[in-house]
Amino acid sequence: MDDGLPSYTTLHVTIDTAIARITLDNPPVNVLGGTLVRELHDLLGRLRDDRSVRVIVFSSADPEFFLAHVDIHILDEMDDLREIADRAPHLNLFQGVGELLRHQPQVTIVKLAGTARAGGAEFVAAADLAFAARETAGLGQSEVLMGIVPGGGGTQYLRERLGRNRALELLLTGDKVDADTAAAYGWINRAVPAAELDAFVDGVAERIATLSPEIVAAVKELVPPPDLTDGLRAENAAWAELVSGELPPRLMREALRHGVQTREGERDLESVLRTVAACL
Template sequence: MTTNVHSTLHVSVEDGVARIVLDNPPVNVLDATMMRELHTALDALRGDASVRVIVFSSADPEFFLAHVDMRIGESMDALEQLTASAPTPTDVNVFQAVGELLRHQPQVTIVKVAGKARGGGAEFIAAADMAFAAAETAGIGQIEALMGIVPGGGGTQYLRDRVGRNRALEAVLTADLFDAETAASYGWINRALPAGQLDEYVDRIARNIAALPDGVIEAAKRALPAEQFTDGLRRENEAWATQIALPAVQQLISRGLRDGAQTPRGERDLEELMRGAMRR
């Protein structure tokens, strides 16, 4: 088994399966460092024909990926270069570039979710080929509306593709945290499993897929390609950029941070925290 350690990721490879553990305390925000390291890790794996499956999980059982760092604006200049490495389409923003990199990975990508995933974390789940979650503990939600914005990392397009327009609008505009069983019934994830069975199930299917005869994975992904969302991603970015530039939105995000967002206590019920910030 080979192992590579980044500052926010732990990457190991064994028997054709790469395992990437997301580890960015205190709540696993998707920040500039993690985005950069995801690009580096996925770029390296893309050219490794011995790796057939990539499994993503979290070092924090409570938070898969909390959401994009609410202070990400301070790192935007450093992030712009990442957009150039998005496979297709090329006209994407820095957040969409992460999802597009994942969606166009040649390996089968599987997400294993034990905790909460909001915003960019939910977009990450929807960008993967498959997703499985713990029925008792996992939660998935597009929190952005409570911050005065809309999803800006591909979420509107990926979610509509998975669940349909009506349910995508429900997820985006209610900004609720959906339990795993509801998410599975909507098609947001593949299935909800008892927490005690999640690791074993994902490990089994990852190993089984990795052991398929040569060419089968490539043929399946060629027959079932990721949809191209060029126009939709452009519309999403325009909608997101219009909102994020508003002074009132910046004030709302700042209030959320002061009230405890991006701390374990605040993230446990981030929806209520942000609704409280909206009311002030």
């Protein structure tokens, strides 16, 4: 671990020439669980005041899954995560991760080789820049298939990035889209051949890292993230009401029984969730 950072369980961190490279590693399918949430908060907080770091690159230890989605079991951990959730009173725990990322002073880049759905897709949308492997990457907001709406900023991030019509398409169908479609829609910056993704992202990160901290700060201040406070507050209220209803817990339990959060179940998650819904 570099520069006095603690040893993390779900994150591997290297820092070199103004670039922090963070690898997400939470087997078996890289779900966004309680430990990962805690460690992301801790790491981003520590990096926030580190002027020697100008770029943060996120990748996954699992080439198939960047962040599968929020861990279904995390709803049983909410009391243990209350201290983190309470840091931003108008946000829920998952929105807090996205907003921390959106307001990070460094340039944040996602290198997307595999799939990111729901909370994972929200993480991608919260980053400043995202580049994806054309042949293997995919994004989806699958929450409606679990009887809820996105609860980590997805409704607001997609509306802002994609426009209302495309956001509605993705939010209401729950479909996963490929990298080329995501780029055409504006969800990511661009799709590149998988064999070139590492070199491409490294090149972008290195060119930004050569700039002075003052230049990076000035550009980010002049192109700030939009204020989504009201929309996030409304999203949180809608999500909280739906997730506490009768249907979502039943869908989630059945989804786990049908293999969700296993590698096989996650590969065609949308079909699994539609099958589960049809059985209830």
